[in-house]
Structure formats: structure tokens, C-alpha cells
Amino acid sequence: MQPVVRLRSAVCLLGRFPALADVDLDVAEGEVVLLSGGNGAGKTTLLRLLAGLVPLHSGEAEVLGFDLTQDRRSHRRELSLVGHETGCYDDLTVRENLRFAARAAGARASAVDDVLEGLGLARLAAITHSRLSAGQRRRLALAVAIAREPRLLLLDEPHAGLDADGREVLDALLGQAASDGRTVLLASHELDRARVLAGREVVLLAGQADGIADARRREPAPT
Amino acid sequence: MNLVQEAALVAGKDLRIEARSRVTLQQVIPFGLVVLLLFAFALDPDRGILRRVAPGLFWITVLLGALLAVSRAFAVEAENGASDALRLSGLDPAGVFLGKAAAVAVELAVLETVLAVGVVILFDVGIESIGPLVLATLAATVGVAATGTLYGVLATGLRVRETLVPMLLLPVVSPVLLGATRAWEAAIDGVPGDAWPWVGLLSIFAVLYVSVGMLAFGPLLEEA
Numbered sequence: 075m076q077p078v079v080r081l082r083s084a085v086c087l088l089g090r091f092p093a094l095a096d097v098d099l100d101v102a103e104g105e106v107v108l109l110s111g112g113n114g115a116g117k118t119t120l121l122r123l124l125a126g127l128v129p130l131h132s133g134e135a136e137v138l139g140f141d142l143t144q145d146r147r148s149h150r151r152e153l154s155l156v157g158h159e160t161g162c163y164d165d166l167t168v169r170e171n172l173r174f175a176a177r178a179a180g181a182r183a184s185a186v187d188d189v190l191e192g193l194g195l196a197r198l199a200a201i202t203h204s205r206l207s208a209g210q211r212r213r214l215a216l217a218v219a220i221a222r223e224p225r226l227l228l229l230d231e232p233h234a235g236l237d238a239d240g241r242e243v244l245d246a247l248l249g250q251a252a253s254d255g256r257t258v259l260l261a262s263h264e265l266d267r268a269r270v271l272a273g274r275e276v277v278l279l280a281g282q283a284d285g286i287a288d289a290r291r292r293e294p295a296p297t
Numbered sequence: 298m299n300l301v302q303e304a305a306l307v308a309g310k311d312l313r314i315e316a317r318s319r320v321t322l323q324q325v326i327p328f329g330l331v332v333l334l335l336f337a338f339a340l341d342p343d344r345g346i347l348r349r350v351a352p353g354l355f356w357i358t359v360l361l362g363a364l365l366a367v368s369r370a371f372a373v374e375a376e377n378g379a380s381d382a383l384r385l386s387g388l389d390p391a392g393v394f395l396g397k398a399a400a401v402a403v404e405l406a407v408l409e410t411v412l413a414v415g416v417v418i419l420f421d422v423g424i425e426s427i428g429p430l431v432l433a434t435l436a437a438t439v440g441v442a443a444t445g446t447l448y449g450v451l452a453t454g455l456r457v458r459e460t461l462v463p464m465l466l467l468p469v470v471s472p473v474l475l476g477a478t479r480a481w482e483a484a485i486d487g488v489p490g491d492a493w494p495w496v497g498l499l500s501i502f503a504v505l506y507v508s509v510g511m512l513a514f515g516p517l518l519e520e521a
Binding site: 125126127146147150151152153154155157158159160161162163164165166170174175177178179180202203218222 | 298303306310313314317318373376377378379381382384385386387388515519
């Protein structure tokens with residue numbers, strides 16, 4: 075079966091600085107993969123590369139069957155990226171932000187209501203983004219990502235800013251996404267929590283995929 | 298979704314944001330009226346100067362208002378990483394361009410309507426031929442909105458956006474200023490035959506920039 079993500083000797087430069095150096099990675103359909111590594115290891119750049127937001131300097135990159143050296147746009151409708159910012163509009167309500175993202179991705183109209191309920195945002199549906207707390211904004215960003223019904227879900231520190239209840243809800247949703255057959259790449263510093271969700275862990279060290287391990291067998295990293 | 302539906306989705310989103318933030322209503326339109334008032338103070342209304350130069354003053358004011366509308370249209374994309382979300386949305390960049398340009402055009406149309414009433418009242422201007430005036434205004438509005446959207450995306454994400462957009466946009470839309478002013482002069486003087494060539498020029502400009510925008514917006518959005 076063709077992998078959802080396939081990188082070979084991938085090099086990605088931010089200015090002259092090699093943010094990713096010689097990365098090889100295969101992710102199969104339906105896999106949940108944890109990307110770990112210290113600050114500046116290249117986790118965010120790797121996720122943005124897979125989303126087509128930063129260009130590949132050299133090497134090969136295929137995502138969802140598209141060669142990113144030729145086309146960085148066509149696969150985007152089938153993926154969602156949750157980054158450090160919400161990507162939402164301050165003057166639109168929670169429901170309007172969700173509806174815009176879902177319609178743009180060609181998702182089902184009912185996906186918006188499903189995700190509002192699933193992420194506990196139904197009571198906030200008529201509130202504008204500008205009036206949400208930081209944690210509520212984080213939930214909305216995740217809701218937008220899921221409402222698009224993507225084949226590939228790219229999550230950069232998804233637990234950051236969430237309260238205990240939000241983390242539980244997120245973990246349940248990620249479990250559901252995995253059981254629905256969606257592929258998830260998850261960059262996180264919260265390794266204990268993320269390893270429960272992930273089937274495999276890829277460790278990035280200074281822009282290089284240093285090791286690949288079964289996440290559930292790894293010992294928790296010393297803090 | 299087809300291209301028109303995608304454009305409608307983006308235009309609806311931008312107009313909903315505008316309706317809620319009321320930047321056009323509470324800032325752009327009052328700014329335009331203040332500029333018209335300043336022209337009225339600066340130029341002696343008793344000597345008929347204002348009436349003669351009213352079309353030019355009207356279109357200069359519209360262009361200044363357009364700078365604010367275009368800056369606002371892309372400022373909302375710079376908030377909260379929305380420009381990344383827009384790139385990842387899966388929408389055709391040509392549809393995004395058409396949607397954003399349509400929203401700017403609607404805002405400009407509202408501004409022009411209010412300013413036209415202001416010109417009639419403040420500058421004592423009567424309009425003899427309404428047909429060419431409306432068509433010239435329509436073509437000029439589409440041209441300015443398309444050009445503004447194209448150059449607006451160039452400056453997205455730059456700290457110097459507010460100063461760069463006027464530097465880029467005003468020289469490019471000078472044919473619109475010329476054509477729309479001449480067409481309005483002919484319409485005010487009741488000589489519609491003189492207005493039609495300018496309406497043609499404005500239409501060509503509008504079609505050219507809508508076409509260029511549909512082709513160029515995608516690569517420019519990627520670099521923004």
C-alpha cells in the first residue's frame with residue numbers, strides 16, 4: 075500500500091539554516107505517529123513541509139500521493155494542520171469559522187455540528203473568536219481541523235493551552251480519528267500523554283530523524 | 298464547489314467580517330466625507346471651481362478609501378495565522394482572488410454611493426447622463442478592487458504593508474483615475490458620447506486586472 079507520507083533525504087532550509095537535514099520518513103494510512111525532539115529540532119518545520127507551506131530544498135517528498143517537489147497545493151484539501159495559531163477570524167463566530175473551513179474543504183455540513191458537540195463548543199457557537207479564552211481558541215483550532223474531515227491530521231503541540239477536560243476530549247477525538255482510519259502526525263513535548271495515543275515515535279534531533287521506535291514501548295523521557 | 302461558489306464563500310466571509318467590524322461604515326466612509334469637506338474648504342465654491350473639478354476630487358477620494366479597504370481586507374488574513382489557514386483551505390486561489398476582490402468592490406460601491414451624494418450636495422453638482430456615469434463607476438470599481446486585491450496580497454505579512462500598498466497601487470490605478478474622471482465629466486456635462494471611450498478603457502482595465510489577478514494570485518499568496 076502506498077504510504078500517506080514518504081520522505082527521502084528531505085532537506086528544508088529556513089533562510090540558510092537547515093531546519094530539516096536528510097530526513098527519511100514513511101507513514102502508512104491510519105497510523106498515529108508522534109514526533110518528538112527538543113526545541114528547534116525541526117518538528118514544526120516537518121509538519122509545515124508536509125502541509126506544503128514550506129518548500130523542499132532537496133530530496134523527495136510525497137504526501138497523500140502528491141509529489142511536493144512538483145505540486146505543494148493539490149493535497150491540502152485532504153489535510154488539516156493545527157499550528158501555534160488558530161487560523162481563525164476574530165470577527166467570525168465559532169460556528170462561522172467552522173462552517174467556512176468545512177465548506178472550503180468540501181466536508182459534510184453536519185460535520186460542523188458533530189465537532190461542536192464533540193469538542194464541547196456547542197454553547198460557544200455564537201461567540202466570536204475574539205471573545206474566546208486561550209484554551210477555548212485552542213479547542214476551536216482543533217475543531218476546525220477535524221470538521222474538515224481530513225485524511226491526514228498534522229498537529230503541532232495540540233495539548234498546549236488546554237485544561238484537563240480539554241486534554242481528555244482531545245485524546246478521545248484523536249483516538250476516534252485513528253479508529254476512523256485517519257493518519258495523524260503529532261508533534262508534542264507531552265510525551266507520556268502523546269505516547270498513549272501514538273503507535274510509533276519519531277525522534278528529531280537537530281533536524282534529523284534520529285530514531286524510530288514503537289512509542290508504547292519507550293520509557294518516558296527524563297524531565 | 299466550482300470557482301463561483303468558492304468566490305461566493307470567500308466574499309461572504311469577508312463581508313460578514315466587515316458587517317461585524319464596521320470598518321467601512323465607521324472609518325472608511327467618514328474618512329471619505331472628511332476628505333470631500335476638506336476639498337470644499339480648500340477650493341472656493343463661489344467661483345465654480347469645485348463643480349468643475351468635482352469628478353477628479355470624487356475619484357481621488359474613492360482611491361484613498363480603496364487603500365483603506367484593501368489594507369483591511371488583508372489585515373484580517375494576517376491575524377491569528379489566517380493566511381496559512383487560507384492557503385491550506387483547499388480553495389482555488391483564483392476563487393479566493395475573485396471573492397476578496399468582490400468583497401472590496403461591494404465596500405467601494407457603498408463608499409461611492411455615499412460620496413456621490415456628498416459631491417452633489419457639497420459641490421453643487423448635477424448629473425445629466427446617468428447611464429455612462431453608472432457604467433464607468435461599475436467598471437472603475439471592478440478595476441480598482443481587482444488591482445487592490447492583487448497588490449494587497451503582495452504586501453500581506455509585511456510590516457510595511459500600510460505604506461507599501463499605496464506606493465504600489467496608486468501609480469497602477471492612475472488610468473482608472475483618468476478614465477473615470479473624464480467619463481464623469483462627460484456625464485455631468487450631458488455629453489454621453491464623450492464618456493463611452495472612457496467607459497471602454499475602464500472596462501478593458503477591469504478585464505485585464507481580473508484576468509491577471511486570477512492567474513497571479515496563487516503564487517503571490519504562497520509567497521505572502
